[in-house]
Amino acid sequence: MKLKNRQTTPEDEFRDLGFGSKISSQRKRMVNKDGSFNVERRSLPFFESLSIYHSLLSMSWLKFNLVVLLAYIVVNLFFASLYMLIGVNHLGGISGVTTFEKFLDAFFFSGQTITTVGYGVIHPVGFWASLISLVESMAGLLGFALATGLLYGRFSRPNAKILYSKKAIIAPYKEITAFEFRIANARKNQLIEVEVQVTASIKESKDINSKRKFYVLNLERNLINFFPLTWTIVHPIDENSPLYGVSETELIDSEAEFIIMIKAFDDTFSQSVHSRTSYLYHEIVWGAKFQNIYVESELNVTAVDMSKFHGIDKVGFLA
Numbered sequence: 001m002k003l004k005n006r007q008t009t010p011e012d013e014f015r016d017l018g019f020g021s022k023i024s025s026q027r028k029r030m031v032n033k034d035g036s037f038n039v040e041r042r043s044l045p046f047f048e049s050l051s052i053y054h055s056l057l058s059m060s061w062l063k064f065n066l067v068v069l070l071a072y073i074v075v076n077l078f079f080a081s082l083y084m085l086i087g088v089n090h091l092g093g094i095s096g097v098t099t100f101e102k103f104l105d106a107f108f109f110s111g112q113t114i115t116t117v118g119y120g121v122i123h124p125v126g127f128w129a130s131l132i133s134l135v136e137s138m139a140g141l142l143g144f145a146l147a148t149g150l151l152y153g154r155f156s157r158p159n160a161k162i163l164y165s166k167k168a169i170i171a172p173y174k175e176i177t178a179f180e181f182r183i184a185n186a187r188k189n190q191l192i193e194v195e196v197q198v199t200a201s202i203k204e205s206k207d208i209n210s211k212r213k214f215y216v217l218n219l220e221r222n223l224i225n226f227f228p229l230t231w232t233i234v235h236p237i238d239e240n241s242p243l244y245g246v247s248e249t250e251l252i253d254s255e256a257e258f259i260i261m262i263k264a265f266d267d268t269f270s271q272s273v274h275s276r277t278s279y280l281y282h283e284i285v286w287g288a289k290f291q292n293i294y295v296e297s298e299l300n301v302t303a304v305d306m307s308k309f310h311g312i313d314k315v316g317f318l319a
Contacts, residue, residue: 030201031259033164035276056150057157064154068147075143076114079136080107083129090129093122114140158269161186162262166310168279169288170237170248179217179235179243179258181279182290184309190267191227198235200242201257215242217258227264229304232290248286256281288312 032038056064083106088094091109096102109122113136124130168181179198185191198217218241220234237243243251262275291311297303 029257029278029280031257031276031278033277053150057153061154064150071143072114075139076107076110079110079114079132082132083110086128086132090124090126091122092125110136113137114143116140156269158266158271158273160191160262160264160266160273160275162275162277163309164260164277165290166283167288167312168258168284169290169312170284170286171289172315173234173236177237178220179237179284180232180290181260182230182232182309183262184230184304184306185227191264191273192225192267193223194227194231194262194264195223196233196263197222197261198233199259199261201259202242203255217241229302230293230309233260251284252281254281258284285312285314287315289315 029038056067059067080103083091084103088096088102088106091106094102094105096105105122111117112119112122113133116137124133163184163186165182168179170177171180172178173180183196196219198219200215200217201212202215203212217235220236224231235241235243246254258279260277260279264273264275265271266273289312291308291313293305293308293311295303295305
C-alpha cells in the first residue's frame with residue numbers, strides 16, 4: 001500500500017515489534033485475539049523447549065485440572081502394577097477373586113497410600129510391598145506439595161483481563177475520521193496508570209517478497225490514571241497518520257493488522273500487568289460509531305450497560 005501524504009521517519013524505518021519485516025503471502029495475524037503470538041517454532045530440541053512449570057501455570061484451568069487428574073491416575077496405575085508384579089499375596093486384606101478385581105484392589109490401595117489416608121483394610125505384607133508403599137507415600141507427599149504450589153501460583157499470578165470490543169471502527173471524529181476501539185476491565189480489581197500503545201503493521205505492496213512496516217499510531221490519549229469505566233481509544237486519522245487518505249480497499253490490500261499492547265498497575269497485587277490483542281483489516285467496520293452504554297441509575301452511581309459494549313451503529317458513508 002502506498003502511504004499518502006505521509007513522510008516515513010527514521011524511527012518508523014527501523015521500528016520492529018520482534019516479528020521481522022519479511023512476511024509470507026498467507027494472510028495470517030501475528031498476535032491472536034487472546035494475546036498469544038501466532039508463531040510456530042519447528043525443529044527445536046524437545047528438552048530445550050520443554051518448560052513444564054510455565055506450561056502448567058499458563059494453560060487453561062480445564063487443561064490444568066485434566067493434567068492433574070491424569071497424572072494422579074497414571075501414578076496409581078504404575079504402583080498398582082508394581083504390587084501386581086510382586087504378587088498381591090503381599091497385600092493383606094485383598095478380597096478380589098479375578099485378576100481384574102485384584103488389580104482394582106491394588107489400585108485403590110495405591111490411592112490410599114499415595115494420599116496417606118490409609119484406611120487399614122488392605123495393608124502391605126513383607127519387605128517388598130512395604131518398600132513400594134514407602135516410596136509411594138513419599139512420592140505422594142512431594143507430588144501433592146508440587147500440585148499445591150502450582151495451584152497457589154495460578155491463583156496468585158497477577159494478570160489483566162481486559163475486555164476488547166469485537167470490532168474496531170473507522171468513525172467520524174471532529175472534522176476528520178479516526179480509528180477507534182473500546183476496552184473495559186472485566187474484573188472488579190482496580191487498575192491505575194493504564195497505558196496503551198497501538199501499532200499498525202502494514203504490508204507495503206502485494207509482492208510476495210514485500211516487507212511489513214510498523215507504525216506506532218498517535219492517540220488522542222495513551223494514558224489514563226484510573227480505569228473504572230470503559231475507555232474508547234482513538235487514533236485521529238490526520239495528515240500525520242499512516243492511514244491518511246487510505247480507502248477500505250487499500251487497507252484490505254495491505255493486509256493491515258493493528259496490534260494493541262496495554263500496561264497497567266494492579267492495585268491489588270501492587271504489580272504491573274499486561275494485555276495484548278490485535279485487529280485485522282476485516283475486523284474493522286467503516287462508517288460506524290459505538291453505542292452509548294451509560295444508563296440512568298436510581299442508586300446515585302454511574303451505571304454501565306455492558307450488554308451494549310460491543311454494539312455499533314452505522315453512520316453512513318465517510319467522505
